[in-house]
Amino acid sequence: MDEVARTDSADVRELHVGDMDNVAYLITCRSSGSQVLVDAAAEPERLLDLVRAGSPDGSTTLATVITTHRHHDHVGALAAVVEATGAHTAAGEDDADHLPVTVDRRLTHGEAVIVGGVRLDVVHLRGHTPGSVALVLRDAHGPDHVFTGDSLFPGGVGNTFGSAENFRSLVADVEERLFGSLDDDTVVHPGHGAPTTIGAERPHLPEWRERGW
Template sequence: MAGARIERLVTSGTFSLDGGTWAVDNNVWIVGDDSEAVVIDAAHDADAIVQALGGRILRAIVCTHAHNDHIDAAPDLAARTGAPILLHAGDLPLWKHTHPDRTPDGELADGQTVAVAGVRLTVLHTPGHAPGAVCLYAPELAALFSGDTLFAGGPGATGRSYSDFPTIIESIRERLLALPHDTVVHTGHGETTTIGAEAPHLQEWIDRGF
């Protein structure tokens, strides 16, 4: 087992889209060891993220998608650490809603890997919740970072702009449920789950248009 570990930081703020605003708690995931790390979804509070990093070198700020609650602290965190912001190109229109004057530093593509602390995070393009939504799979850690694609109890929301229910179901079926069932799913909000816990319920989600 590599020296990398997974840390969760919960930050609070708001999510805004289609004219509405809601209070939310977000999971910020930090993957790394004592010397370096990557941040998955820089949500709400750059100060808290910097404190959690504790002086480690930040290799990248990886965005699972570009809803404002997952990216609002990203430019500030990048400015303070020098780390690049990485986002799938499919979510650039959403990104511009929040940061019209600052573009990401690099693009995420399906199959790309992000290396840190001896492990590799493989990018899985999983559209549906957002066009450029991605998950990150770290087999050495038996971990999937699912953003808002898959939660404990079902898929992410698809009732707002830029989202599509049949697309998210296809992403989950083809890309996520094919992973080992003991893979721990580290979600964008709420508690973790496993692929094995969620896989039996796919047809239920389809039947009720979850």
């Protein structure tokens, strides 16, 4: 597990888990110690170790688990982590009924999840799944950070499984709701693999449209 970012309000740690190189992110409020886990994807014991690593007292105290989308490789450890920590759950409204736990909060575009002194702005990105969400962590003194699930990666948007309609929807949302509102130095933390930046990906949007994936 690695600390990958330090903002004015939070520390961000990541852990690669499972057979598909899923990345789970732990966001720890520096002032309160409250913690948010983004995508309890797999390997619950390792995720609990991640929670302990971020906790000021080494406990498994976890306020919320946010799931970026419904796919099985992003929810494999969700039930176990929630049971072990008592965390609340949140997911995009249109994916919430497809998760293996009861979702306490159904997220919609433009709202925010606030835990301690940490604010995560919710961005609904339609196409990879109907209820996929990204989460924006602002930083007054450095680059912002966005956790994109499977909606944006280095080199393109997420898989839309051959649906031209879903591809157009996802590209349009990424262009308007991410590229249109985030600075070039914003760090993109995807659901698999390595990070990138908005500035590195923005110039390639026409290429993605041309190739259709």
